[in-house]
Amino acid sequence: MLTREGVMGAEYNRWSARVTPRHNVTLAFTRMLAGPMDYTPGGFTNVTREEFTPRTTAPMVMHTRAHATALFVVFESEVEMVADSPDAYDGQKELDFLKAVPASWDETRVFERRAAEVHHRRAAPRK
Numbered sequence: 001m002l003t004r005e006g007v008m009g010a011e012y013n014r015w016s017a018r019v020t021p022r023h024n025v026t027l028a029f030t031r032m033l034a035g036p037m038d039y040t041p042g043g044f045t046n047v048t049r050e051e052f053t054p055r056t057t058a059p060m061v062m063h064t065r066a067h068a069t070a071l072f073v074v075f076e077s078e079v080e081m082v083a084d085s086p087d088a089y090d091g092q093k094e095l096d097f098l099k100a101v102p103a104s105w106d107e108t109r110v111f112e113r114r115a116a117e118v119h120h121r122r123a124a125p126r127k
Contacts, residue, residue: 007031009040010071010083013059017052021063028074041071042082044092059084069094072101079103 007027012019031037043061052062061068061083072080080103082089089095 004034004036005038006034007037007039009038010043010059010061011040013043013054013061013083014056015054017049017054017062019062020049021067024063024067024071032076036076036078038077038079039071039075040081040083041068041075042089043068043084044088044094045084058088065094069097072098076104076108 008019008023010019027037027039043059043063044065045058045060046064046068047060047062049062052060054060089098
């Protein structure tokens with residue numbers, strides 16, 4: 001299977017404030033258990049929760065650029081695409097990294113913690 005829908009991805013930032021960094025981290029340990037998912041990572045218009053406003057043009061995200069680029073590594077999908085216009089990534093320093101990230105990994109390592117600390121868990125995919 002390449003991928004399947006069934007997740008609240010970053011496209012929700014266009015009309016909602018429900019896609020938070022905590023939501024994204026939780027997905028790696030909940031929805032990802034079912035296999036590859038059709039999540040639309042990315043977003044480099046980074047703001048704090050207080051500054052966030054849903055909008056359809058140049059959507060904002062409530063996470064850092066490090067968080068945004070990590071989503072391309074942690075979330076598995078053979079058909080990965082960005083949440084906003086590909087033009088939004090032109091000239092961005094993270095673009096070279098995004099081009100180099102493989103669509104799939106040969107091995108995945110997960111560092112476990114207590115279930116109550118899911119926001120502190122780290123997944124470390126490796127090629």
